[in-house]
Amino acid sequence: MEVTRGVYSEPEETLLTTRALNFLSAGPADVVDLIGHICSLPGAPRIVAEHMAHAMFAGRPQFVRAADGRWMLADIAAKPYLESADRSRTAAGANDTLNRLSYVVVDTETTGGSHWLYDKITEIAAVVVRNGEIVELFETLVNPQRPIPPFVSRLTNITWDMVKDAPTFDRVVPDLMRVLEGNVFVAHNANFDWRFITSEISRTTGRQLRGRRLCTVKMARKVLPQLSRRSLDHVARFYGVEIRNRHRAGGDALATAKCLVRMLSDLADRGCGTWADLQTLLRAPGGRRRKRRPPGMPMPVTRDTTA
DSSP states (O other): OOOTTSBEEEEOOOHHHHHHHHHHTTOOBOHHHHHHHHTTOTTOOHHHHHHHHHHHHTTOTTEEEOTTSOEEEHHHHTHHHHHHHHHHHHHHHHTOBGGGSEEEEEEEEESSSOGGGTOOEEEEEEEEEETTEEEEEEEEEOOOSSOOOHHHHHHHOOOHHHHTTSOOHHHHHHHHHHHHBTSEEEETTHHHHHHHHHHHHHHHHSEEEESOEEEHHHHHHHHOTTOSOOSHHHHHHHHTOOOSSTTSHHHHHHHHHHHHHHHHHHHHHTTOOBHHHHHHHHHSOOSOOOOOOOOSSOOOOOSOOOO
16 A cells, blocks of 8 residues: 655755755755855865765755765756656556545644644644544644633633643654654645644744645535535534544544545545546536635634634
8 A cells, every 4th residue: 555645744944955955956066165155164174065965965855966976956867857757756646546545634723723823732633544444543632832712722622721731742743743644634624734733843843744635624515515514513414423522633533534434435436536536526616605805813713713
């Protein structure tokens, strides 16, 4: 079973790596010239430049060594073959069958709705779905290191007393990444959970989360057009899925995972069997939706807008 097309992480770009990308875009460069330019260290000893380059480019596959030892960009090294290779990778990924992919269904509870305003995660759950079965559940409270507004506690039933001794996000990351990596990221209103998780991973590890994502709200619009709403409550009710502990990460993630399995089964019955088929379906025009004017100022979270 192929699971490598799912979520993965990579180091974030820095000022120095950005300068290296710009410098090497003109072609291969000797390590002394390269380090001299990007670090403003002209004439650095070669052994020092070598150590600096290896440390700077570790874990960054876009930087490679040419046969003559010079540093260069991977896409330039592969330029004669890049176009056909990209087509091959795209084709291979597009033909992945949905029932052979591995999914991780995620739900987060937070102190508010704005990760850019320093709202934090208070609880996170991740459910791994493979071959139509739930095979693993990761669930933990998280100390947000900031107060939980009373109206959020009323919504989620998560109080400060519950999280004050819970692990902070930096302690949760290793176990969370183990569950996420290699799986397609799924959530009900996926953008919300993805933004909070990627923001926290970036803050605590300096790495960027990338990979395939799937939103069950968008899936439900195509698979269940007869529903007037595609909230988790409505979708779960349609499939007869019980949501235990609503508005808690574990309960919502488990219910979403069960709904995902049912929707994937419905898609297979309709002949939608590959990742490309699903993306084509999700991009297809649907019914008219009323556009909402975004508020001029951030609004407090007084209800669950993610499900």
